[in-house]
Amino acid sequence: MTLTLETHVDLRLWELVGSGAVDALRAEGLPIPEAELTAVEHGPGFVACTGRNGYLIAGEEEWQQSPQTPPWLLQRSDWVMRLSGARWSDALTELCPHDLGRLPPGGWFMAAVAGVNAWLYRPASVPDSLLLGFDPSYGAYLESMLQSVVRDPSRINPS
Amino acid sequence: MPWRLLKIGLRGAHKEPRFFPEPADLRDSYDVVIIGGGGHGLACAYYLATRHGIRNVAVLEQGYIGGGNTGRNTTIVRSNYLTPDGVRFYDASVRMFQRLSQELDINLFYSTRGHYTLAHSDEAMRTMRWRAEVNRHLDVDSQVVDRDAVGRGIPGLDLDCGGSQPVMGALYHAPGAVVRHDAVAWGYARAATNNGVEVHQKTRVTGMQVENGRVCGVATDRGNIRCGAVVSMVAGSTPRITEMAGLSTPIEIFPLQACVTEPVKPFLDTIVVSGSLHVYVSQSSRGELVMGASVDPAVLHSTRSSFEFVEGLADRIVDLFPFTARLRINRQWAGMSDMTPDFAPIMGTTPVSGFYLDAGWGTWGFKATPISGSTMADTVANNRNHELIEPFRFDRFADFQLVGEKGAASVGH
Amino acid sequence: MPFRRSEAGPREWIDRHRTVHFTFEGTRYVAFAGDTITSALQANGVQLLGRSFKYHRPRGALSMANHDVNALFTTADDTNVRGDVTPVTDALDVRPVNVSGSLARDAHRHLDRLGRFLPAGFYYKAFHKPRWLFPYWERLIRRRAGLGTVDSAWTPRRRPKRYGYCDVLVVGGGPAGLQAALGAAEASLDVLLVDENPHLGGSLDYEWVTDPAAPAQRDELMEAVAASPAIRVLTSAVALGFYTDHWVPVSTPEGIIKVRARGVVLATGVIEQPAVFRNNDLPGVLMASAAQRLLHRFGVQACERAVLQVNNPEGFAAAEDLRRGGVELQAVVASGPGVQKADAAALVDAGVPVHFGWAIVEAHGDGAVAAATIAPVDAGGVPDQTHARRIDCDGVVSSAGWGPAGHLLYQAGGRFSYDDTLEMPVPVAWPDTVVPAGRMNGVFSLASQRDDGRDAAGRLAAALAGGPVSDPMSNRDTRAHATPWPVVPHPKGRDFVDLDEDLQYKDLIQGAREGFDNVELLKRFTTVGMGPSQGKHSNLNAFRILARYLGQGMDETGTTTARPMYHPVRLEDLAGRRMRPWRETPVQAWHGEHGGFLMESGEWERPSFYGEEADAQQVIASEVTAVRTGVGIIDVSTLGKIEVLGPDAATLLDGSYTMRQGNLRAGLTRYALRTDDTGVIVDDGVVGRLAEDHYYLTATSSHAEGTYQTLTRHALEWGLDVHVVNRTGQLGALNLTGPLSRRVLEPLVDVDLSEAALPRLGMTDARVCGEWARLLRVGFVGELGYEIHAPAGTMARIWDALMDAGAPLGIRPFGVDTQRVLRLEKGHIIVGQDTDGLTNPFEAAMPWAVHLKKPWFVGRPALAHLKGAEQRKLVRFVMAADSSAPLPRESHLVIRDGTIAGRVTSIARSPTLGRPIGLAMVDRDLAEAGQALAIRGDGGRMLAAEVVTETFYDPDGLRQNADAPEVTP
C-alpha cells in the first residue's frame, strides 16, 4: 500500500481575527465552521475556526493584508504538506501521540507533530489523505522527518 | 586483604556489632527534635552530640533512615558553584567529605573522579568561565577547558553530540567525586546513636506546638514530644512542616528522576554533566551508569516515575556516548526536590523562635550533607546563624537579597 | 545431533527443519531456528553458561524465563545479552561476560574461596584506613565491577518508537490473558494482547501438557484469538512498566510502542522462586518450570537423572512430566502445606521414591551437579542429618513456590497482601480499570484461570462503560502452592538467596543483625534484588528470611518498590528516532551560499559573520566598518514577532511592559522591557503601534514563545478583549542599516522614507518590491536602519533585491558577532549576557526604561521598592588603546582589595573607536565615571580599565537621522 508525501501543497492561507470575523466570512461567501477547532471544506482548502473570533482560511483567494480595522486579515505562510494513502494515520503514529485514525473525514486537529505545533485537516472529499500545516521555519525539519517515515519500509503496526 | 576483612572472615561474620541500636520507646521530652532521618538530619544530630555536647536529641524519620533524597540522588559531590557564598559553603562540604570515611569509620567509597560540565554554546562557555573565575578566586580547583581537552579527558564522548549542540568546551572540576549515598546516612546514624542520639524510624510528625512565637514541641503518630528546639531537615516534605510552624516559604516541590543501567565493565572514569542537554552521568563502583536530568516540569508531591524521563535521557546520553546505545536501563526512580527561586538553600533560624530550617536544596542536597549538618548544629547550639549559612537566611526573600546561584543551575549535579 | 534433544513435541518453538550455526567461546555449535542461546547450549550439552557477579561461581540455566542472569553473554555488537530469551541466529558469536580467560578456567574463580572474607556490606567496613591506601583498593575493586564489556566502536541503531492505542491492553498470553482478550473482544472492545514470549500460550505450552484436557482448550483459545478481528497480538513484546493514565510502553523487536489503553488486564503470571540450600546455584540445579520450558519449547532434556524437590501440585505434575520425558527420577522430596500426598500418586505408582517431609539440603559437584543430599526437615528448615542421604544425579530440580509478576499492577496503584493459604502475595486492591487475572491473582487451575480472565474482562468492560463494577469473584485457589519456608540454611553457606548478587542466607541474617532490619535498609545494605533481574527470583525469599528473623508476618515485613523497567531495555530503543526540531529563516540558504559562518542559536542557525573562522576578528571589524560607513544587512528573522489586536491592546502592553505603551502614537515604536514579579529583567524588544487597537512588537529570539505565552495569559487574567497572534516564523525580518541604507531601500518601496514621513522609531506598512512588508526604524546598532518584516514566502526575494540594489554601494551582509560589537559601541545591553537571573532594570542602568508613574505593571510593586537600592550596577568601561596585553574575556572578574567586585559582561576591541570597550556589572560604589577597575585576565594578569558614563559612539544619536547628509563610503 503506497503512502505518498506531497511536500509543498499550493494553498493561500489567511488568518482572520477580531470581532466581526464571522460577518466577514459570510460577506465573502465563505463557509463557517460550527465550533472552535472544527473546519469546513472550502475548494481545495478549508475554513477552520482556531479560537474565539479566529479563523484560518486555506484556499485560492488572494487578498490584501487587511485595512487597520477589525476583523484583521493576516497573511499566513504555513508550510503545508499532504500525506496520502490508506495508512496515513499509521505513519503518524511515529510522530504524533494522538490516535489520528479516529479523526473523521472533515476533521480538524491541532497537535504537536515531531515536536512542532501543527494543524491537521482531513478533507472530507478526498479519502485517505491528510493536510498538515505549520510554521514555515520548521518546514525543512518536518519534511525530513516525514520523508523518513514514508520511506521506511519497516513500519510496523500492531496487527 | 585488609585486616578488618580477615578478622571478619576468621571469626565469622555474625560477630559484627550492630550499626544501629534496637528501636527504643519515644520519650516525652528531648532538648532537640530533628525532623528527618536523612543525611542532613543524622549529620546534624551527630555534630550536636559530638561538637556541642547536646545529646538529648531525637531524630524522627517517617520512613527509614536515608530513604528520602539521601538514597535517591546520583551521589555527586562538588563545589564548582557560581556565587562566592555557594562556593565557600560547598567547598567546606567537599573537604569534610574527603575525611568522612575515617571520621565515621565506614567506607563511604568517596571516589574523586573529576567533573566535567560540558558547554554547548557561547552563553554556556561564558557561564563556565564565570564559575571558573569565582572558583579559583576561592582556591577551588576549576578551569575552563577547550573542546580538544574535553575529548582527551572523556574518551568515547561524541564531541559533535550526534549532529547538533556540539561541545565547545567544559568546566573541569578535578575534586568532583562520587560517594556511596546510603553509607553516608548509615555512618552518621551509627556515630550519632553511639553518642547518645535516638533515631526513631517510622515516626511521622503530625503537628507542631508553637506558643508565643516559640516552638515547644511536636506531635507525632507515636505521641507528643516536648522540646526546646525543632530542626526541620526534610527536603521534599518541607512545606508540610513549615505549614505546621505557620511559616510561608518560596519552596515548591518538583520530582527529580534518575535511573541506572545494568552493570558493565568500567569505561567512564569521570562525572559528565551537560547543562544544555540536561543530563548527567557517572559510572558507579558496581559498573552501572547512574544518570539523571533536570526536575520534572510541574509541581508534584510524588515519587512516581515517568517514561518520558527515561526516553529523553536516553536520547541525550546516546548522543553524548553513542556506544552506550546497547546498555540497558534497569531501574528508574524519583525523589522530591525542594526548589527555591534562587536555587540556593534556606537555612538557619526562622521567625519562629526555636524552629530551625534546613531546606530548599533543590537538586543539591546530598553534596551539602556534612556541612549542613555541622553548620546547622552550630546554629542550633548557639541560636544564631553560622557565618557560612548567613547568606542563605530565611528572610532574604523578604529583603530581595537573593543568592545568584541560578546562573549555574540549568542543570547541575 | 546433540545428545540432549528429546523427541519433537507438539508445542515446541524450535523448527527442527532449520539449523543455525553459532559459536560459543570459539567453539562452533549447531542449533535449531527458534532456539535461544541458553537452550541451544543446553542442547549441545553445555551446562556451564556463566560466572557469578561477585564470587565468579559457575552458573547454568536456572529459570529459562529471564528471571535470573546466570546466562549473560557478549556478542559482536551487544553485551549483557540474556541467553534465556535471546534467539540464536546464524553465525552468532557468543562469549560469556565477567570472565577472565575461559568460562571453565576463569582466572577469578578462586574468589569463591574468599567468600567468608567478603560478607554482605564488606566494602563498608574495610579499605578506608589508612586513607592514602583507599585509591589502591578502589582501583582493584573497580576493575572487578560490572558484567559485560562495551565496545566504543558500537554505533546506535535508533529505531522509531510508535504510539499505540487500544481500549483494552492485555498483558500476558497465558490461559487467563487469552480468555480476557476474548472476553473484552466480545464486549466490543478493541484489544491489544502482548506477551514477552515469541508465542502465545504461556503455561499452556509447558506446564499444562500433562493435563489431558489442556491441549484442546489451548487450541480453542488460540484459534478464537486468531479469529477475532478485535484482537491484535504482539509477541516478544515486554510491557516495561505502567505509567500515569494507562500508559504502557511495550518493547518489541522492532522498537518500542507506547500504548495508551483505556483499561488493562494484567495476566502476567507468576515467577517461580528457587529453593535455598547449599550449592543451589550449581549448573544443573534449576527450577521445575525451567526444566519444563526446556523440554516442551526447545525439546531439550535438562538432565538424565534428577533429584527433585517439590512443594506444590505444579511440582508433582512437573516431576511426572519430566519422568514421561525420559528423566530418571532418583528421588522426589516434598514438604510444606502445599504438598498433598494425592498429588504424588502417579509418581508413586511409577515407582519413584517420594519422601514426604524431606528437603534437599545440599547439592554436590565441581562445576556441575553430581549428587544431592536430602534429609527430613522440620518447619524451620533444619535438617535431620542422621537420616540424610546422598544421591548421585546430574540434575536437581526444585519447585518451591511462586511469586506474582505484580510489577505493573503495583505501579498502577494496586496493593498486594501475603495470602497465608496460598503462601504467596496476591492483589487485594486495584483501580477499576487495571485488573489482575490468572495465576498472578492467585488463581491456579486451568478452568479457574479461564474464569478469572473472563471475569476480569467483564469487570473491566463494565468500568469502561461507566457502569457499576461488581466485586471481584474469587477464583482463587484454597490450598497452598508453596512452602512458607523454602530455605535450608547450611552452616557452610553457599545457600544462595539472590544469585545475581551472590547473596547467601547468612548475608541477609547478618544485615538484619547489624540493624538493617527493614526491607528497604536490608535491600540497600545487602543489595538483595538490586541486580539485573531486580529481585524477580530473590525478593520473596529474602522477605521470608527477614520476616522470620524479626518474628513477624510477611505483610508486616513489607516489600520493596517494584520499579520500572520490568526487563531492562536498551538506551537506543528508549531514545528512538532522533528528533531535534530545527528552524530555518527564509534567507537561510543564502547565508550558506555566501560564506556565512553558521552557529547554532537555539533551534536556529545564524551567521556569526561572513568569512573563515580563522579570520574572524578581521572579518568582524570589516563588517563593522561597512555598517558604520556604508550599508550592511543582517537577517533578524529569528526575532519574536507578535501582533496585538483589539480594543484592550494598549492595556495589555501597559500592564506587561515597564514603559508606557498606551500613549504611543500610531506609526511609532518604543523600546520595550519586560520584568517579572520580582522586578528581574526577562526580555526586551520593540513595541510599535499601527492603530488605536493594533500593536506589533518584537522579542528576542529565545523569548519569542515566552513573550507570546505571557501576553496571552495576561489577556485572560486581566479579562481583556484582545487577540495576540504569534507571527514569529510566519514573517521573516532583516535589518538594513548604515548611512547608505536609505539610498538602497528608497527605490524599492512605495513610501516616503524622509525623516518627517518615517521618523526615527517610526513604523509603517509598505510595499517592498511590490510585496507587503512592515518597516521599522530601529537603532540597535546605532546607524540609520530599517527593519523590514515580510511574509516568509517573500523575504528571500526582498533580501536579494536589496543585495542587488546595494551592490553598487558596497552592501555587506553582517552576522551576529558583528551586531554584538556594533551594539556594544552604542552601549546597548543584551538580556541574558549583560544581565543575569537576578538583574533588575536599575542595576542594568536603565532607570529610564521603568515608568513608575504607571499605577501598575508586572514588576512594578517590586521595582518601586528596588529603585535606589541597587547594590551593583552595569557600567561602561574603556581600556587603553595601545595596550598589547590580551583583552580580558567576558566573565573575567573585577577585583578590589582582593575580593570580587564585579565581572565583565561584554567586551570587544572597538573597530570604530580603536580601543577596547566593554560593559561590566560592578559593585555600586565602583560605578562612578572615571573609576579605575582592575580586571583579572587570563593567567591572573591584572588589567586596568576605566568607567565611563557617556555612550561610546554617537551619544546623541545623530547618525540615525534619515535626512542626515550622507557620508561617502
Place this chain on the structure above:
Amino acid sequence: MQQLDCPIIGRRPISEFVYGGEVRRPPPGDAPLADVADHAFNRTGQPTVLREWWFHRPTGRWFVLERNTLSNVVERVVPPQEVAYAIPTL
C-alpha cells in the same frame, strides 16, 4: 504519560503543555515590601489542590486547572473568568 482533559481540546498528553505555575493575584503597584515579597516569592508549597496555569502549545490556549498535587489528579477546570482581575491603568 499523563493526560490533561481540557474543554474544547479534549484529552491531551502533558508533553503538549507548558506549566505556568500557581495562579496568584499580584499586589497593587504601591504595596508594602512585605506584601510584594510574599507575592513575588512565596508559594503554596504543601500538597493541596492547587489552581494552576497550563498552556497548550499546539492550540495556543491557557487553561486554569485545579490539580491535587499529591495525587496528581485534575479535579476541575476553572473558567478563566474566575481568576481574572482588573489591573489599574492610567
